[in-house]
Amino acid sequence: MSNEVAVLGAGMHPWGKWGRNFVEYGVHAARVALKDAGVKWRDVQFVSGGATIRNGYPGFVAGATFAQALGWQGAEVNTSYAACASGSQALAAARAKILAGHCDVALVIGADTTPKGFLKPQPGERPDDPDWVRFRVGITNPTYFALYARRRMALYGDTQEDFALVKVKNSAHGFENPNARYRKKFSAQDVADSAMVADPLRLMDVCATSDGGAALIISSVEYAKKIGKGDAPRIAAISTVTPTYASETVEMPDIATDSSAVVAAQSFRANLPKKAYEEAGIGPEDVSVAEVYDLSTALELDWMEDLQLCERGEAAKLLRAGETTVGGRIPVNPSGGLACFGEAVPAQALAQVCELTWQLRGQAGARQVQGAKVGITANQGLFGHGSSVIIKK
Amino acid sequence: MSATPVLEGWFTLDGEQPHLLGSQCQSCGTYYFPQIRGEAKFCRNPDCEGESFDEVKLSRTGKLWSYTNAMYQPPEPFVAKDPHEPYAIAAVELDAEKMIVLGSVVDGISVEQLEVGMAMELVLEALNDGKVTWKWKPA
Ligand SMILES: [Zn+2]
Numbered sequence: 147m148s149n150e151v152a153v154l155g156a157g158m159h160p161w162g163k164w165g166r167n168f169v170e171y172g173v174h175a176a177r178v179a180l181k182d183a184g185v186k187w188r189d190v191q192f193v194s195g196g197a198t199i200r201n202g203y204p205g206f207v208a209g210a211t212f213a214q215a216l217g218w219q220g221a222e223v224n225t226s227y228a229a230c231a232s233g234s235q236a237l238a239a240a241r242a243k244i245l246a247g248h249c250d251v252a253l254v255i256g257a258d259t260t261p262k263g264f265l266k267p268q269p270g271e272r273p274d275d276p277d278w279v280r281f282r283v284g285i286t287n288p289t290y291f292a293l294y295a296r297r298r299m300a301l302y303g304d305t306q307e308d309f310a311l312v313k314v315k316n317s318a319h320g321f322e323n324p325n326a327r328y329r330k331k332f333s334a335q336d337v338a339d340s341a342m343v344a345d346p347l348r349l350m351d352v353c354a355t356s357d358g359g360a361a362l363i364i365s366s367v368e369y370a371k372k373i374g375k376g377d378a379p380r381i382a383a384i385s386t387v388t389p390t391y392a393s394e395t396v397e398m399p400d401i402a403t404d405s406s407a408v409v410a411a412q413s414f415r416a417n418l419p420k421k422a423y424e425e426a427g428i429g430p431e432d433v434s435v436a437e438v439y440d441l442s443t444a445l446e447l448d449w450m451e452d453l454q455l456c457e458r459g460e461a462a463k464l465l466r467a468g469e470t471t472v473g474g475r476i477p478v479n480p481s482g483g484l485a486c487f488g489e490a491v492p493a494q495a496l497a498q499v500c501e502l503t504w505q506l507r508g509q510a511g512a513r514q515v516q517g518a519k520v521g522i523t524a525n526q527g528l529f530g531h532g533s534s535v536i537i538k539k
Numbered sequence: 540m541s542a543t544p545v546l547e548g549w550f551t552l553d554g555e556q557p558h559l560l561g562s563q564c565q566s567c568g569t570y571y572f573p574q575i576r577g578e579a580k581f582c583r584n585p586d587c588e589g590e591s592f593d594e595v596k597l598s599r600t601g602k603l604w605s606y607t608n609a610m611y612q613p614p615e616p617f618v619a620k621d622p623h624e625p626y627a628i629a630a631v632e633l634d635a636e637k638m639i640v641l642g643s644v645v646d647g648i649s650v651e652q653l654e655v656g657m658a659m660e661l662v663l664e665a666l667n668d669g670k671v672t673w674k675w676k677p678a
Contacts, residue, residue, distance in 0.1 A: 269615075271616075273546050273547070274576070278616060279546065279573075280641070281613055281614060281615070281616055281617050282545060282546075282616045282617060283545065283546075283617075283642065283643060283666070283672050283673075284609060284613055284617050284626065284628065284643045284666075285613075285628060285641050285643075286609050286611070286613045288607075289607055289609070289628050289641070292607035292608075293604075293605040293606070293607055293628075293630050294605070296605045296606060296607060296655065297604065297605040297655065300605070300654075300655035300656070301655075341610070342610045343610055343611060344607045344608060344609065344610065344628075345607050345608045345610070345650045346607075347607075390585075391583060391584060391585050392569075392584075395639070396630060396639050396641060401572070401573065401640065401641050402572045402573075402638050402639060402640040402641065403638050403639045404569075404571075404583070404638065405569050405570035405571065405572075405636045405637055405638040406637040406638070407568070407569060407570060407635065407636050407637045407638075408567050408568050408569040408584065409569065409584055409586075411637070
């Protein structure tokens with residue numbers, strides 16, 4: 147019990163392409179989360195921010211930036227950067243501070259905006275930079291996700307229709323989510339009619355980038371009880387493990403995997419939740435809902451197997467049977483996932499926890515998973531970052 | 540072959556039987572591609588303290604692990620044709636080194652002609668700016 151912290155409040159700024167300063171999204175999300183928690187800003191003792199690297203100095207010191215924007219009140223601050231897993235790293239920092247007894251209540255926050263115009267790679271010959279090398283020889287971003295998708299088709303017999311079904315399911319889930327950017331129910335035909343990007347993935351199989359913000363108020367269990375919120379959902383585990391040599395699959399922006407001639411290959415994605423399950427003392431059979439990082443439709447199926455929600459190769463079968471739809475046995479991405487949100491890097495891992503918080507409280511409206519007791523997230527960012535968070539009633 | 544390679548020291552310029560150039564750790568025997576470079580070199584096997592490496596030619600054949608294509612024009616520094624012509628991309632698992640290496644597929648071969656598990660070999664082909672790179676081709 148002593149390893150748990152309480153989630154008192156969750157808040158988001160709707161995802162979109164708003165083109166405003168990222169600080170506005172963050173402060174909005176923080177104020178929603180504080181109100182939701184019934185905690186005054188002055189009572190927050192620690193602000194743990196996920197960094198954004200596309201918005202200059204304020205983004206690098208996001209924890210302090212948000213604390214100042216909310217009004218300096220002396221709280222200690224921290225900023226974490228871990229690509230797409232930045233939010234979970236910030237959450238882990240806040241949890242550690244609380245469990246160590248160094249503070250009682252913390253704000254965890256991440257927000258991002260996409261600057262206008264295209265992000266151009268730096269000019270010049272940079273043969274030591276893997277990102278430069280792979281573009282030079284024609285390896286694009288969707289290449290990696292398409293390779294994983296094609297591999298599923300070859301190994302397990304998944305089809306492009308299965309991948310389209312993930313989009314159809316998630317678009318139906320996100321349709322009534324007020325924080326989602328894309329709120330339109332797409333059909334399998336809509337997906338099939340969209341342009342091929344990287345065979346077998348079409349435009350509607352891959353996610354976009356968005357503006358957005360998400361925030362959580364977390365506290366010690368004692369503090370939660372003290373303010374009459376002893377039944378608040380608990381964070382039971384956070385895994386932010388790095389990969390173990392040798393890498394099994396080739397990850398962006400690399401041109402090759404490690405060699406497994408001497409040391410056996412290991413799957414990073416499959417290793418991520420193992421530590422979370424162990425820490426929580428909870429097994430995959432106990433999970434009632436999952437939020438996974440569907441950078442592509444096919445990747446959602448990989449995650450289901452990595453989280454051990456089904457046997458390897460069985461994910462599409464569950465999908466086809468409607469088991470991963472809200473109302474099914476193990477709903478995946480009831481929020482609508484990245485398919486409906488698009489990626490707002492430092493906010494995304496926190497948005498997953500926000501959704502699970504509402505699900506466990508029974509406040510998710512039309513997308514509510516009935517009787518949800520245990521939720522798990524999975525997420526992966528560049529350069530060996532990833533996260534898996536377990537939250538329970 | 541008097542071609543200019545797109546990257547120095549990444550592959551041999553043998554037009555008939557080209558090889559990717561990797562490093563092999565003298566202590567544990569593991570392979571690296573691209574080569575370990577720098578004034579000081581360190582093995583990345585967590586149980587190995589090796590700091591000396593041999594330059595080795597990697598297997599020039601392997602099995603197709605997966606494949607895709609680039610339907611849209613990649614950004615610079617890729618040099619695209621005008622208009623862009625889609626090309627296939629392969630991930631090939633090298634026989635001896637047990638590592639998966641990406642590369643584009645030779646001109647004229649599309650995804651319809653590829654199948655996971657098929658034998659692939661390494662060849663050299665010019666990029667659109669005339670510089671030579673490694674590519675994969677069904678063996
Ligand atoms: Zn070694």
